[in-house]
Each structure stands twice: as C-alpha cells, then as structure tokens.
Amino acid sequence: MTTHAHAPTPATAAPARGYTATKDQLLTRIRRIEGQVRGIEKMVEDDRYCIDVLTQISAIQAALDKVGLGLLDGHARHCMHEGAEQGRSEEMATEMMAAVGRLMKRG
Amino acid sequence: MTTHAHAPTPATAAPARGYTATKDQLLTRIRRIEGQVRGIEKMVEDDRYCIDVLTQISAIQAALDKVGLGLLDGHARHCMHEGAEQGRSEEMATEMMAAVGRLMKRG
Amino acid sequence: MTTHAHAPTPATAAPARGYTATKDQLLTRIRRIEGQVRGIEKMVEDDRYCIDVLTQISAIQAALDKVGLGLLDGHARHCMHEGAEQGRSEEMATEMMAAVGRLMKRG
Amino acid sequence: MTTHAHAPTPATAAPARGYTATKDQLLTRIRRIEGQVRGIEKMVEDDRYCIDVLTQISAIQAALDKVGLGLLDGHARHCMHEGAEQGRSEEMATEMMAAVGRLMKRG
Numbered sequence: 374m375t376t377h378a379h380a381p382t383p384a385t386a387a388p389a390r391g392y393t394a395t396k397d398q399l400l401t402r403i404r405r406i407e408g409q410v411r412g413i414e415k416m417v418e419d420d421r422y423c424i425d426v427l428t429q430i431s432a433i434q435a436a437l438d439k440v441g442l443g444l445l446d447g448h449a450r451h452c453m454h455e456g457a458e459q460g461r462s463e464e465m466a467t468e469m470m471a472a473v474g475r476l477m478k479r480g
Numbered sequence: 481m482t483t484h485a486h487a488p489t490p491a492t493a494a495p496a497r498g499y500t501a502t503k504d505q506l507l508t509r510i511r512r513i514e515g516q517v518r519g520i521e522k523m524v525e526d527d528r529y530c531i532d533v534l535t536q537i538s539a540i541q542a543a544l545d546k547v548g549l550g551l552l553d554g555h556a557r558h559c560m561h562e563g564a565e566q567g568r569s570e571e572m573a574t575e576m577m578a579a580v581g582r583l584m585k586r587g
Numbered sequence: 588m589t590t591h592a593h594a595p596t597p598a599t600a601a602p603a604r605g606y607t608a609t610k611d612q613l614l615t616r617i618r619r620i621e622g623q624v625r626g627i628e629k630m631v632e633d634d635r636y637c638i639d640v641l642t643q644i645s646a647i648q649a650a651l652d653k654v655g656l657g658l659l660d661g662h663a664r665h666c667m668h669e670g671a672e673q674g675r676s677e678e679m680a681t682e683m684m685a686a687v688g689r690l691m692k693r694g
Numbered sequence: 695m696t697t698h699a700h701a702p703t704p705a706t707a708a709p710a711r712g713y714t715a716t717k718d719q720l721l722t723r724i725r726r727i728e729g730q731v732r733g734i735e736k737m738v739e740d741d742r743y744c745i746d747v748l749t750q751i752s753a754i755q756a757a758l759d760k761v762g763l764g765l766l767d768g769h770a771r772h773c774m775h776e777g778a779e780q781g782r783s784e785e786m787a788t789e790m791m792a793a794v795g796r797l798m799k800r801g
Contacts, residue, residue, distance in 0.1 A: 387527045399524055407517045414510045417503060420494045423555040427579045430548045434541060435587025438798055441537045446791045448530040449770075450784070457778075463771070470767045472534045477759055477797055478692060480542025545691055553684045556663075557677070564671075570664070577660045584652055584691055585799060601741045610738060617735045624728045631720055634708045637769040641793045644762045648755060649801025655751045662744040686748045694756025 391447025402440050409433045434479075441476050445469070498554025509547050516540045541586075548583050552576070605661025616654050623647045648693075655690050659683070712768025723761050730754045755800075762797050766790070 392399050413429050448469065456465040499506050520536050555576065563572040606613050627643045662683065670679040713720050734750050769790065777786040 390527055391530045392524065393527070396524060396527075400521060403517065403521045403524065407514060407521065410510065410514045410517055414507060414514065417499065417506055417510065420497055420500070420503075423498045423551050423559060424575055424579050427548055427551055427555075428582065430544055430551075431579075431582040431585075431587040434544055434583075437537055437541055437544075438586055438795075441534055442791060442795050442798070444530050444534055444537070445794065446787065448534075449787045449791065452530060454783070462775070466767065466770045468531055470763060470770065472531050472538075473766060473794055473797075474759075474763050475535065475538040476541075476794075477763070478538075479545055480538040545688075549684060549688050549691070552687065553680065556680045556684065561676070569668070573660065573663045577656060577663065580659060580687055580690075581652075581656050583687075584656070604741055605744045606738065607741070610741075613738055614735060617731065617738065621728060621731045621735065624724065624731055628721060628724045628728065631713065631717060631724065634711055634714070634717075637712045637765050637773060638789055638793050641762055641765055641769075642796065644758055644765075645793075645796040645799075645801040648758055648797075651751055651755055651758075652800055655748055658744050658748055658751075662748075666744060682745055686745050686752075689749065689752040690755075692752075693759055694752040 389451070391449070391451040392444055393447075393451075395443070395447065399440065399443065402436065402443075406433060406436050406440070409436065438476070445472065445476075496558070498556070498558040499551055500554075500558075502550070502554065506547065506550065509543065509550075513540060513543050513547070516543065545583070552579065552583075603665070605663070605665040606658055607661075607665075609657070609661065613654065613657065616650065616657075620647060620650050620654070623650065652690070659686065659690075710772070712770070712772040713765055714768075714772075716764070716768065720761065720764065723757065723764075727754060727757050727761070730757065759797070766793065766797075 387393075390396075409429065410433060413426055413433070416426050416429065453462070453465055453469065456462060494500075497503075516536065517540060520533055520540070523533050523536065560569070560572055560576065563569060601607075604610075623643065624647060627640055627647070630640050630643065667676070667679055667683065670676060708714075711717075730750065731754060734747055734754070737747050737750065774783070774786055774790065777783060
C-alpha cells in the first residue's frame with residue numbers, strides 16, 4: 374500500500390499525523406496486540422480449549438477497537454483541522470465517514 | 481490462563497478440539513493476522529496516513545471475526561456433541577452463548 | 588418471507604420454537620424496541636441534537652443484540668436438540684453459524 | 695431525555711441540525727425500521743422459525759447502522775463546523791468520538 378493520495382507529504386520530514394503526539398503510546402498498544410495474537414497462536418498449538426481461544430480473540434478485537442478510536446480521534450482533531458484550512462473539509466469528512474463505516478462493520 | 485476447567489484433558493495425549501481437523505489452516509490464518517498487526521506497527525513508525533492505518537485495522541478485525549466463527553463452528557459441531565454425550569449440553573450451551581455475546585460486543 | 592424450508596411445521600398446531608417458553612417476555616422486549624424506534628422518530632421530528640439521537644440508536648442496537656442472543660440461545664438448546672434427533676445436526680450447525688456471522692457483521 | 699446541554703437552541707425557531715437538509719429522508723428510513731420491528735413482533739406471534747427472526751434482526755441492525763452513519767456524517771459536516779466557529783472544536787470532537795465508540799460497541 375502506498376501513501377494515501379489525499380495525504381501528500383514532503384519527502385524530507387516526517388509528516389505530522391493525528392497520532393504524532395501519542396505515537397509511542399500507540400506503538401506500545403500495537404505491540405501488545407501483536408503479543409496477544411502470538412498468544413492465541415500458542416494456544417492453538419497447545420490444543421487449548423476453543424472457548425478460551427475465543428475469549429482471547431474478543432479481547433484482541435476490543436484492543437483493536439481502542440486503537441482505531443484513538444486514531445480516529447487524532448485524525449478528527451488534527452488532520453481534519455489542517456484539511457479545513459486547505460479547503461478539503463468535505464472530501465475529508467467523506468473519507469472519515471467511510472472509515473467509521475468500515476470500523477462499525479469490521480471490514 | 482490455564483486450561484479451562486470445563487474441558488479436562490488427559491495429560492498424555494493432545495486433546496481433540498473442535499479445530500483439530502483444521503489446526504494447520506487455523507495456524508496459517510493466525511500467523512497471517514500476526515503479520516497484518518506488524519504491518520500497522522510499521523505504518524505508524526513510518527508516519528503513514530491515519531485513514532490507511534484504520535483501513536488495515538478493519539481488515540484485521542474482519543480476519544479475526546473469521547477465525548472466531550471458524551472456532552465457534554468447530555466447537556458447535558464437535559465439542560458440543562461430545563459434551564451432549566457426557567450430559568453437559570446445558571452448561572456448554574450457556575458457555576457458548578457467552579462466547580457469542582463477547583464476539584458480538586467485541587470483548 | 589415464507590416459513591423457512593428447514594423448519595416444516597404441522598398446520599394444525601403452533602410449532603414449538605426455541606423461544607416458545609419465553610415468548611411473552613420476548614414479545615415484551617420487541618414492543619419496547621418498537622417504542623424506542625418511535626422515540627427516535629419523534630426526536631428527529633423535534634429537531635433534537637444529533638448526538639442524542641445517536642445515543643438512542645446505540646441503545647436500540649444493544650436491545651436488539653440481547654433479543655438476538657436470546658433467540659440464538661433458545662435455538663441452540665431446543666431446536667438443535669430436536670434437529671439432532673432427526674439427523675440434521677450438520678445442516679443446522681451450518682445454518683446457525685451463518686446466523687451468528689450475520690449478527691456479528693450486522694446484516 | 696432533554697435537549698443536550700451542548701446544543702442550546704433558540705426557543706422560537708427549529709434549530710438547524712446536521713440532518714436538517716435530509717430530515718424527510720431520515721424520517722422515512724426510521725419509519726421503515728419501525729415497520730421492520732413490528733415485522734419481527736408478528737413473526738414471533740406466529741411462531742416463526744428462530745433463524746428467520748434472527749435474519750430480520752440483522753437486517754434491522756444494518757438499517758440502524760446506516761441511519762447512525764448518516765446522522766454522524768451530517769453532524770461532522772454541519773454541527774462540527776458551527777462548533778468550530780464558536781471555539782468548541784475540542785469539546786465536540788470528544789463528544790463525537792464517544793458516540794462513535796458507542797456505535798462500534800452497540801451501546
């Protein structure tokens with residue numbers, strides 16, 4: 374996947390994203406989710422009880438929801454604001470609502 | 481987490497679970513999800529556009545839903561059947577419905 | 588929609604469904620949901636604040652999830668049991684898993 | 695429920711909401727959902743097959759999701775814009791994200 378066409382960024386500096394201020398915290402959360410996924414891999418390898426694996430899957434879904442909401446929040450506060458200054462409010466609202474719709478339907 | 485109390489298994493052999501017949505396929509799917517999670521980690525490290533990260537999160541959630549449904553299906557077909565033979569139908573139906581509820585609410 | 592082909596029922600008596608024992612309670616819940624939907628209709632007619640309408644929509648969805656889980660539970664305990672006696676366990680498990688998948692994806 | 699404190703409106707005129715331009719269309723959709731809820735009430739009264747009722751519940755959830763997304767979209771485009779002019783961007787972003795979170799978790 375290449376950088377989204379709606380979000381051109383200079384080649385020389387890291388672009389400021391909605392999550393820039395909380396990037397470390399976000400990465401910590403994602404790494405924890407990665408560990409949870411490895412956890413269910415191990416559970417299946419060990420022939421653990423189906424219902425216990427399902428409980429862990431629900432926990433991962435909840436953690437992904439939180440990461441998604443956090444990204445959305447940063448996007449609404451920062452990127453949308455910048456977009457408005459560039460006269461792209463409508464386009465960005467459409468794009469954000471499509472993302473919310475995918476999160477609600479889960480893909 | 482230790483093996484679920486409702487599912488005692490002999491110490492000498494791998495217990496047969498609802499997913500035993502499709503264990504390799506299940507592990508392949510979970511490893512692919514692990515790769516997808518690492519993918520969003522890399523996207524955040526590279527300051528990629530928020531909406532693109534959100535799209536990937538929705539894709540991971542859809543993949544987890546599929547794994548969850550597959551586990552539930554195997555459980556309903558195999559474990560529930562065994563449970564019925566042991567007179568534990570009621571208890572196992574309650575347990576399964578709780579798992580469905582968690583999947584619907586995502587944790 | 589006509590009666591589902593998998594569930595033939597005698598013309599002379601009400602068929603026993605998974606929800607037969609709790610039918611009155613189920614009807615009470617559905618009527619309450621109907622009232623909640625009329626409530627958001629009134630809110631929109633009165634030009635009420637969008638976020639307040641959204642809060643009510645989430646409440647209706649939670650109530651529908653509960654009704655759905657209750658139906659599923661009755662189905663798993665009663666109809667699946669009868670189905671098993673008629674040698675239709677596989678077919679009914681497939682059908683139930685499809686229903687769970689629709690509930691998880693919401694349609 | 696009273697009108698939300700964050701959305702004071704003059705007593706003399708209908709307040710402009712994010713859905714004002716599409717109010718009739720929105721009301722039509724909500725009335726259709728009301729009819730769908732009455733439909734499942736009738737199905738239960740008629741002892742219809744559990745799985746068929748569940749299919750209708752999923753259809754109602756999908757219709758409610760669409761109404762929710764439409765309200766959210768109007769809110770993001772109109773009310774948020776007005777809010778920004780009143781210096782209430784932060785407060786309104788917080789409020790909207792809470793609504794998105796409730797929609798994702800369904801209440």
